[in-house]
Amino acid sequence: MPHYNLALLGFGNVGRALARLFIQKQADLLQRYNLTFTVTGIATGRHGAAIDLDGLDLERALTIVESGNSLEELSAAPAPVDAFDFIRRCGADVLFENTPVSYADGQPAVDHIRTALELGMHSITANKGTVVHAYYELTKLAEAKRLKFYFESTVMDGAPIFSLFRETLPGAHLSALRGVLNSTTNLILTRMESGETFEQAVTHAQKIGIAETDLSGDVDGWDAAVKVAALVTVMMGVPLRPQDVNRRGIRDITLQDIERAREENKRWKLVCSATRHTDGVEASVAPEMVGPESPLYGVNGTSSIVQFVTDVLGLFSVIEEDPGPHTTAYGLFADFLNAVIP
Secondary structure, X not given: OOEEEEEEEOOOHHHHHHHHHHHHHHHHHHHHHOOEEEEEEEEOOOOOEEEOOOOOOHHHHHHHHHOOOOHHHHOOOOOOOOHHHHHHHOOOOEEEEOOOOOXXXXXXXXXXXXXXXXXXXXXXXXXXXXXXXXXXXXXXXXXXXXXXXXXXXXXXXXXOOHHHHHHXXXXXXXXXXXXXXXXXXXXXHHHHHXXXXXXXXXXXXXXXXXXXXXXXXXXXXXXXXXXXXXXXXXHHOOOOOHHHXXXXXXXXXXXXXXXXXXXXXXXXXXXXXXXXXXXXXXEEEEEEEEOOOOHHHHOOOOOEEEEEXXXXXXXXXXXXXXXXXXXXXXXXXXXXXXXXXX
16 A cells, blocks of 8 residues: 655645645545555744654644644654755655745745755645746656656646646647636736726735735736746747746726726736747737637636647637635645556
8 A cells, every 4th residue: 555755845825725635535545546645744934844754633733823823833853944954854755845936036946846856755836936947957857766746736726737738638739828827817807897996906816815925926917927938838848937928917907998998898808828939939928808709708706717729629728717725735636646646
């Protein structure tokens, strides 16, 4: 019976949702896959860290963190001095890396994943920076170590995007993509259509916890640009940095702009696109008015859509409605199963 030690680096909304999913699925994993697991380490940015090679009590860890207390009371080992010390000492077979994203260079998440792979751990992340800044390096390292570096949750939460191309579309060539990939800006624009100001809609997004820690990541288009760069890098095979994506956010969209679109029977969307040309890939993120003829028109609130153009299937779309931390957690969970089950 295969048994896996797991470590969670990052225990925010997504990390805690992942812990709950593992608790929920524990019996199912045993019944369907004859697989058991133990969480041997959890590290947070604000609530300390805990390491116990005999296994941590996940329910208790959740209660401690959500009460605002420190995980150190659960630890059977001295507190790690930093994230790298945690990775080295956590005794894991699989590391889930869910620290905040750095659009500029992907650090320190890239070094976290590199360290875990070098120590023999499968590495799974929702951190987009690892993909756009180190996909080829980390994938090559994982292959050399006979490990997996997976990152389904970096784009569209738990919707199968990367695994769709990796597993079920062999030989397909992606020539273009277009979509709405940032839930926060889509929610802001949807609420502005009901009469809220930009500031009121932003406040609501922050209140319900879907806005990035750095608001510019959403409203200035950085989050969307990173997602475009990740899709292009992995699925078109063309390295692309978020800085190379032509980017304009929604900060300047006014209620007058919303009304003008309504008069034309259109809606504003922050549209992500990338098109392959003979000399490279042209990629952009920008507000655009779309009409009812576009599938993007009916994507409301926090929902997302991406359309793909391939040489074998033509145009097809993937839509995700109202995602949240639980759907991002499922992407991580699915990556775990894909990594460890032959």
